[in-house]
Amino acid sequence: MPCSWYQAIPAIIDLVLLDKPQSILDLGAGFGKYGVLLREAGDIPYERYDRNNWGLVIDGVEGFRSYKNPLHEYVYNEMIYGDVLTVVKSMVKEYDTVLLIDVLEHLDKESGYELIDEILQITNRSLIISTPIQWVEQGAYLGNELEVHRSSWSMVDFADYDYQFSQVKIGNNGANLFKLYPTVIQRKALATVKPLKLAYFLPHHNLTGGLKMLLSQMDAMRKRGHYITALYKGEEGDFVLPSWCRIEVDEEILIPHNQLARDYADDCDVIVAGWIQQVLELKGAKAKVVYWEQGHEWLFGDVRNSQQIDLIRRQMETYYTSGVDVMSVSRFVERVLMARYNLQTTVIPNGIDTTLYCPPAQRNEEEPVTVLLIGNPTLSFKNFPTAINVLQILWERGHKFQVNWVSQVRPETNVGFPLKIIVHPSEEVLISYYQQADIFLYTSWYEGFGMPPLEAMACETAVVATKCGGIDDYAVHDFNSLLAEPEDEEKLIVHMESLLMNEERREYLAVNGRKTAVDYNYERVIPKLEDYLLSLLGSKVSP
Structure with a gap:
């Protein structure tokens, strides 16, 4: 249900405040009780009563959109509606403390462990879990099948984690409280992936936002130690990389127009298509092919020539259902791909170099x-x-x-x-x-x-x-x-x-x-990309 035992509130709030958090993520927020209580504990005593003055960041995730209410919009800085595991996997933001209050029992054990592992990668101080001491049968609530109980959890289930444990007895049952601490191995696992050989198939040389971000991703991946090859189809003497870009790659390959790009990346682990129309040419490649969808007019149904609508829709259907693995740049693009092509994708957002894009040393206050x-x-x-x-x-x-x-x-x-x-x-x-x-x-x-x-x-x-x-x-x-x-x-x-x-x-x-x-920052975004690519290859993190 979108509520939990009120008797456990003091113990849970105390566990949170011990972290002295500046940011909190409330997973499975339900009605929004803990958002209200933590806002009162973390901001109101410090004369930050007005919402514009709040210093504590409290975000939430709720899997059942019908639970949406005014508390979500007012108390939380951001409330995301969607599958909790999917949302957490796509997150690049990190939090000091993450709450998983009466959520774990609604997942099977395998999914529960997967969720815990994902959470610990975005947690700076602790993950606080509350789950019933004894198994309780529970079905759907107001049509929400997510409320069905599917597992029970005890101390022995957390043997592989660094945690502390307490209980709040409530009648014949009560709450098991686990406070999990992210270890160095869990926090740094994604930074120790084995080097990959990646080929990026550039679609053009025009200065567009999409190509700029693709090149920036190539640069960031190379700085992480991966071997980067740039592929480009052109005439003899053409540059492979655009003349306006400043990045360096390990190898540049110019492909004649009458040949297939897939034949030029046999020794690569992954080929990244720069444009959806390239995926058919890459079909049958020895390397894994993936496309990073950043969005374009046709994807959003923006076709100016009405005579071309049916043709373009058929072409897009062919490309997106070709079996290629697709990453989405945002949850918006993810939703569009699911609605149009029933295509499930992983969100890998754009990154930014915040050492370059940074505030000026001083602004000229005298100018208009x-x-x-x-x-x-x-x-x-x-x-x-x-x-x-x-x-x-x-x-x-x-x-x-x-x-x-x-x-x-x-x-x-x-x-x-x-x-x-x-x-x-x-x-x-x-x-x-x-x-x-x-x-x-x-x-x-x-x-x-x-x-x-x-x-x-x-x-x-x-x-x-x-x-x-x-x-x-x-x-x-x-x-x-x-x-x-x-x-x-x-x-x-x-x-x-x-x-x-x-x-x-x-x-x-x-x-x-x-x-x-x-x-x-790329330091937070690129590990998500590495993890995704390794999962496609069936690879594990290097020891």
Whole structure:
């Protein structure tokens, strides 16, 4: 049930507070009782009564969406609805303390152990488990089959873990309380994987967000000790890597157009396709083939030529049901692939180098507020007309600001406010514009992940954005960003106006945004990718 024995509350709260946590994850949150109690214990006594001043991060995961209630939205920084094991596997964020209160008995033993092992990899201090002392038969609750009891747990079941144990007797039954401590082996296991030979099949050389992230992933994997080969189809004399990229790889292979890429990576463990249309060419390769789906117009049903809809839908069906293993860049993309192609995928998010994307040593406080736009105006889903209209209205209301627009091509627009256009800058220059900005405005209709807002957060720039899908994995309204529906222009104006007029609020969002970005540092993301690739190969972590 979405509740638990109230008699165990004092003992559980004491176990949590002994950790002196700054972040807590409540798995199987149910009604939200422990979120309320821990918020009261961790924030309210310290005169942090207002939600905007809370210092303790409390996130939750609930497997049954019908349990959603106002407590979830108010008390928790973020509440994720989905299968607990699946959500934990996709997490890159780490927590000081994780709660698993009256959840374990709802899983079979094998799944329970798998969940514990996954949790310990994202736990800094302890995992606190409560489970009934004696087996109790329990069926579904309000149609929720997740409430069925499937296992019982005792001290001997935790012999392979470092833990402490206590009990709270309640009548003829009670609660077994286990506090598990992550060991060095559990915390560092993913950092000791055996080196892999990976071939990345590049789809083009255009400067796009998708290719930029693929190249960044290649660079991060090579820095972890893996052997990276770049594959590219082109004419004799062509470069394999784009001229604008700065990464190095171990091997570059130029493939003639009339030959198959699969024949050029026989000695690799895994071939990573850079675009879904490449998977058929790679079918039959000796290496394992995987595709990292970052999202594209066709995947989201955005086909501008109605005459091509049926053809493109058939092609996409062929590609995604070809048997290739697919990773999703976000839970949004994961949901789309499941709905369209019944394709189960593992979420491997984008990573970011927070040593490069970082706050400036000092901002120029004397200049007018600077607003930053980033993206290609020729892509309609970027929805730049809304951004321009919002800024124009704000200017006409008397607000003063400078707008910088970084783009791959020069936008054709006439505006009444100061606008500087920066075309195709180097990464160093791009970062400098993030660092100069006070507000980053992002108005896309949809995004598979949405990297620019995270880059802005890393540079401690306040973010105003639309709820465009992938951004939901890291953007939390009124914590690290201000969010609005894509069509709600008035709400975007309200958000922008509040930040233009309130430097303190900008700073609050910016500081929390930086904390969020650090959770997506490559040091935390890449081990998830390594674990996934090794699981495909049936490999184990090296001793």
